[in-house]
Amino acid sequence: MNSSVAVEWKAVCKVSDVLPGTGVGVRLPAGQAALFCTRDGQFYALDNLDPFSHANVLSRGILGSIGDRKVVASPIYKQHFDLETGQCIEDETVSLNVYPVRVEGDVIEVAMSAAH
Amino acid sequence: MAKQQLLLIGHGMVGQRYLESLVAQGGREQFDVTVLCEEPLPAYDRVGLTSYFSGKTADDLSLVPQGFFEEHGITLKLKTRADSIDRAAKTVTTNTGETLAYDKLVLATGSYPFVPPIPGNDRDNCFVYRTIDDLDAMIAASKGGKVGAVVGGGLLGLEAAKALHDLGLETHVVEFAPRLMAVQVDDFGGGLLKDKIQELGVTVHTSTGTQEIIDGESCKHRMVFGEDKHLETDLIVFSAGIRPQDALGRACELELGERGGIVVNDHCVTSDEDVYAIGEVALWNGRIFGLVAPGYQMAEIAAEHLMGKAEKAFQGADMSTKLKLMGVDVASIGDAHGNTPGCRSTVFMDQTAGIYKKAVVSECGKKLLGAVLVGDAADYGNLLQLCLNEMDLPGDPAALVAPISDGAPLLGADALPDTAQICSCNNVSKGDLCAAIDGGCMTVGDLKACTNAAGTCGGCAALVKQVLDSELEKRGVEVNNHVCEHFPYSREEIYHLVRVGQITTFDQLLEKHGSGDGCDICKPTVANVLASCWNDWVLNKPHAGLQDTNDYFMGNMQRDGTYSIVPRVAGGEITPDKLIVLGEVAKKYDLYTKITGGQRVDLFGARVDQLPEIWKILVEAGFETGHAYGKSVRTVKSCVGSTWCRYGVKDSVGTAIQIEERYKGLRSPHKLKFAVSGCTRECAEAQSKDVGVIATEKGWNLYVCGNGGMRPRHADLFASDLSDEELIKYTDRFLMFYIKTADRLQRTSVWMENLEGGLEYLKDVIINDSLGIGEELEAQMQHVIATYQCEWKTAIEDEEAVKRFKHFVNDDANDDNLQYVRERGQRRPAYEHERIEMVQEA
Ligand code: SRM
Ligand SMILES: Cc1cc2nc3c(=O)[nH]c(=O)nc-3n(C[C@H](O)[C@H](O)[C@H](O)COP(=O)(O)OP(=O)(O)OC[C@H]3O[C@@H](n4cnc5c(N)ncnc54)[C@H](O)[C@@H]3O)c2cc1C
Ligand code: SF4
Ligand code: FES
16 A cells, blocks of 8 residues: 555545635544645645644644745644645644645545655 | 841831842841831832822832741841940840840931921921821821912922822922922923923912911911911921931931931941941931932942942932922933033923923033923933933034924934943843843833833833833844734734724735735734724634634633633622533533632533534523633623622622623733722732722722733722713723734733833823823724624524534544543543553554
8 A cells, every 4th residue: 555656535525614714624544634725725734633732633723824835823832834844833853744635626635645 | 156236227218228138148147137117117119109199008119028027037126216326335225125236237217307497387287208107197187178288399399299189189389499399400490390280280389488387267277478478278298308317326426417417438337337327317428318229329338348348339329310290290410500610501491382401511512411301301311321421412412402303312222331320220221131131021011020120210211111122123133013924013003904994804904904824923913903893703704714713613722622611700690590500511511610710610621513512502591602712801800799798888799790791702902801899808809900990988999900910910090989980981991092002912911011101191091081082992892892792602503603613524523532531520631641542443
């Protein structure tokens, strides 16, 4: 499985289920992800587990930008994570898994395993 | 080795500073210290004495840190006066009959008010103005009287006049000299000051001497001025100067000055090498210093000398002063009268605006020698620095007093040397401030807490702010107060843009005035401002994504990602039936239950998907959201008051409920807490709240800008004996003015500390409506009150909104990461070390 290059997709919800500028939690076979829709209608998915508080809460963070980077802020201790790369802005040793997302018609699909 | 005995006579401002200095230098290891204090109270802030009439208590004025005497093992004998000193035997005898031996003796007996030898000066209701006891006696006497007179129009006399005025008496000032404050200001300045003070309703009689005081006809006394000139008054306060309290020294034959004062050298040693004198009793180089700052310097120098360090020597002190007398700024610097040979003066006078300024410059026109400022003393700090540091004038001397049109300070704080003394009361130099800024101070409030600068008379506050701004800028800290990179505006400016531009969504604001996507700083700030202005439902689509998670889910997120539930319990009053509902809900959902510090009940550990169903039950039982999650009005704490309490003078619970119902849901720069107490025993702790209300026999006393939390602050008395209507009116205006002008996450306490003009300015805006915005503020508040809705009630009735309360968008399962431990009969989230490793399902 690990050697497979083919991405396995999982349909998770409709486009209208995620309000632009907010996030939702997504259950994947491998664990939990946070799916975000930015103001401009782009979708991103990262781990839902906040590595600083060990709580599954990142889907409830506030979205925004720092310079050119799109980020989400953890709702617990407010660290920021880059939506494209999962990199934590405040601590370069910490980064989250990123899950590819695609939109098929009005359905959002998230990759079942993280991109590497 | 046995310790030596150190005896301090007099525990006033300077005596206390001496003890602190001694302790700081380890003096307790060498000396056993005993302090004789004639007054019934340990040292208090005499400089701030007059604030006793505007609400400060003896406790507020105390200068002694809690536990100071116990901690350092110093013996304090209150109500004990030294009656004589035997220098040969090295003993002191007290009025309580004790004889105490000393190795070293320190005299800090201060001074006493001079009472002119007018026949009748010892009649009842004749007072001096020096101690808290004096003030208590004046307050008692004022109750039966209508008129009060002060003999003496100097600095202290005018303070006493302010006190009489505050006590509600028709007030007169009787001054022998042809002008007020003869020592500090000149004829023009004194004349202007007289006009301004008369405008405030105090009658000033200059060039008037009192010949005798006899029985009056309409009042208790008649002060006879001349053949057919007199004044009838009920009480008289003598404030005709001070004299050093040197009787002890005279009796034991220490060297005294011709006109009194115990002679000291540069280290405050008297003619007996085992006896020191410090403060107002000490005569140095033929001079007595009637201000506290030189006294503090003496205290430090004497303590160092005692400890065998004699590096510092007393070199005299600057007698410049700045005061606010009955709301009028008055300042005097250096050679105010222009006595230096060859000096020249530049004067600016505007009688309409009530401003007089004079600068005295040297013959060469390059140095400032002195100044007088009346009506506008904003330049005091700068002029003082120019004078003290003998700096070259930045330009034309006339510019020193000319009204400045662009508001730029005369002299940048940058130009000052590090040694420049910025706060003379507390001897804080520019270098000290810089060190504190390096240590992390970012606001005037921080600097005050850390260095004490601006903490005594406040005269240096403007200059402290200038130093702060320029130093922060130098350190590359952006002094701009922009909320974040997306909006080049302060919170106050954003509030204004929203109001004036009728902006109703974040996107509109971002398009018009911002850049980028926004962030977790500006989004909640703007959401909060929008709510303060228009009061839309927080979960309306354009607002939902702006909210902090606490506001989005209308509960406080806990460390494991679950939420707490705090229904409103207005005033802390709750029926048994409602309590039962809370118990039932907690039991059904196994919620950890706790009584909060805000007189209500907190239910912890609700999962996000459980929130709507729990709130449905609560709303049906008549509960509303308590906004424990919002930057908004939290609780109005109350004591039981006249409802049951035998001391209650008013219905504090009823008023607390009324206030909470009125302001519930109001969103603000930071949270707002209120309390109402039913009498002065103050069981609701109203003086620690943003808005505190205390019942009196005559109405309500309103306190503002208190804080508990990280840096507690006592609230300030804002207005007394208010009717119900006045109470609400002032509170409406106060809250809206705070909402309009405060910074993001700035509690009212910090806001007040950074507000230019402080409490007096705030009173002016709210009570006197000096900005003419009173009605507007009330109308804005009325809008918020009229559009209140229980956010949770609206949420549970909105199907689409309820759908958002799910842990997963694609599954009804719950967070599988939650683990609990039971403790004291309830559950709590497991700590990291208690967690059991979860096995992943295949
Ligand atoms: C529940 C409670 C403690 C308790 O078990 O009693 C509490 C709990 C919290 N307080 Fe508090 N405070 C509670 C009364 C207080 C009080 C006492 C009071 O109000 O009489 C104070 C001091 C008074 C004051 O605010 O001036 C207080 C001063 C703070 C502060 C410091 C504020 C400051 O200005 O220094 C914070 C931190 C902040 O707001 O930035 C804070 C923040 C918090 C937070 C919101 C921390 C957080 O972000 O999670 C806690 C959330 C609790 C929750 O999940 O519901 N809490 N907190 C109390 C709730 C009262 C209520 O019924 O609403
Ligand atoms: C209303 C008012 C306003 C003022 N405003 C200002 C101001 O704005 N700026 C400023 O710099 N200064 C101001 N001052 C002056 C300032 O308060 C004094 O300079 C300062 O208090 C002097 O301190 P001290 O310790 O020498 O004397 P004090 O504070 O007077 O203390 C002396 C203490 O010794 C006690 N004592 C005397 N004899 C004996 C004895 N035999 N045995 C035991 N105890 C004894 C006295 O009872 C007293 O408690 C003001 C003073 C007053 C009254
Ligand atoms: S004091 Fe600290 S730990 Fe306790 S409730 Fe308040 S914020 Fe939480
Ligand atoms: S000069 Fe008095 S407080 Fe600073």
